[in-house]
Amino acid sequence: MTRGALAAGPLLLAGVGTGHTAPGVLAAIAAMLAGINDRPGSRRASVERLGVPALAGALGLLAGTYAGRDLAAVPLTLVLTLLGLVAGSISAVGAVASAAGTQLLVGAAIGAGMPAAESGWQRAFAFLAGAGWLLVLRLALPTPGSFAGDFRFDGERTAVAEVYDAVAALLDAVGGEHATARRAALTAALDHAQDALAGPRLRRYAGSATERRLHAQFAAALPLAEAATALFWSGKPVSARASEGPRRLAAAVRGNTGPGPLPAPHRSDAALRALDEALLRAADAFDRGEGAARRLVGRRPSARNALRAAIGSGGREYGWRVCLCFGAGTAIAQALHHTRWHGQHWYWLPATAAFLVKPDLGPLASRVLCRAAGTVLGALVFAGPAALLPRPAGLIALVAVCGALVPVATRHFAAQTTVVTVLVLALVMVGGEPQACVSRISETLLACALVLITGHLPMPGKRGGRVRARLAAAGRAAHAYLVHVLGEYDDRAERWALRREAYRTLAEARTAIALAAAELPALARHTAGADAVADVLERLVDTTTACAVHLDDMGRLTPRHVRQLRSSLDELGFPEGEVPLPAAAG
Structure with a gap:
């Protein structure tokens, strides 16, 4: 909360105070988006968690600015639709890649739709400066009560x-x-x-x-x-x-x-x-103390594995759905751009669709409902301060307060939407535009309807690709771990690394299954039975771990170990003889 209070508000104040209001607004937006990605954890991990999405957002802002200035409505819509396909596919790689894909699309929509006198490079630099400032705060400020050592x-x-x-x-x-x-x-x-x-x-x-x-x-x-x-x-x-x-x-x-x-x-x-x-x-x-223990580095997907995830069934499903929603949002916004009720913030529609349609952020229907409720509540909350607070000082203070509330609000999507709505509306007014509560509500409700419809349309290929991809990865990891344990290898560090990979991929599969199961029946039915497969994989990995410990101690397995292994392998359909089981003791 301290970092949030010291991020967007002071950046906006610096921009207004120096006469560079538009760059200040962009820096505050970047700090807000980085604040959404700011989570408890290590400082070094936050460099990737905050920095990679910020770089993607700056790239999207750069591309969107030049595309918006040089292209007519139809070519611009096609470019942003293609960008949605790329960003959606990348999102299947992992959590950081998903955040990067979201910020890429949001940056592109803002760059194409938000009028500004600055060049694309200047706007991208202001965006990076805003996110970079929050990252500096993350690295420099101590956590309260964390002074035991360094x-x-x-x-x-x-x-x-x-x-x-x-x-x-x-x-x-x-x-x-x-x-x-x-x-x-x-x-x-x-x-x-x-x-x-x-x-x-x-x-x-x-x-x-x-x-x-x-x-x-x-x-x-x-x-x-x-x-x-x-x-x-x-x-x-x-x-x-x-x-x-x-x-x-x-x-x-x-x-x-x-x-x-x-x-x-x-x-x-x-x-x-x-x-x-x-x-x-x-x-x-x-x-x-400093022991000479072997350094165990966390799993970092190789470029090959990342590419496999992006172009695999899960990545294609992500890509097409995000592409459809983002492209349709852009097309509708362009068509309604000059209507009275739509106003000049047409980029809000595709940007909102980009946030809502991501399949890894929770069940689609609940996201839509939370977004709609949070936006309406946020607009109503903002209406009072908008009429009473002095400009721009009062609105800048409101931005600082909202920045402090973002870390708390991220625990629930509706609460996060409420805080972000107030913050964005305050930024719009600081930028010199009139109060936009009605426009914000109408844009969001239209985006919610769009995502709810397109999110349940049939897509090319077999559905549930993300769940199948996660289960396949968990199966490969479990197999590699089992083969290592039964192969009587002496490298325990390698065994522990394989065990970590097996349990980690299994946990990722469980998360994907839980998200898919919480969707409406039209989507949830495509992953029916996945929980049973995960249960068998879990039993297999648990049994493999017990086998490793028993082999270290006794050198041979008990009949119970062999029986459990054979049962799990049969349920998973491993070919006979692919994993030769040792004889049991006794």
């Missing part, structure tokens, strides 16, 4: 500590009704910590002692997570003593201190022995 790594420290807490919570829940949810929470904590430690490097050399220590502590958590998962698979409750060690390690990470003596769990079976050994290794890594 505050620059407060996000990384919190993320690693949450992994140890999640291990302890899973151990407490083993054998109970909440065990499955706790195992999923452990996966989420590991994903978050992996991303936090894998941000772009901001220094030339190997990093500070604090950074090396955090990497060693994260590496030490991986065998603990593996042992806890094996205990979860066994289903036998463990004593409360087992979770005390991970909790003390979590407190040590948060306080940047040593863990002290750790209580050893009972060593009555293979998984408990693995847990005990993992605690001993973790204590050694904590005591060594």
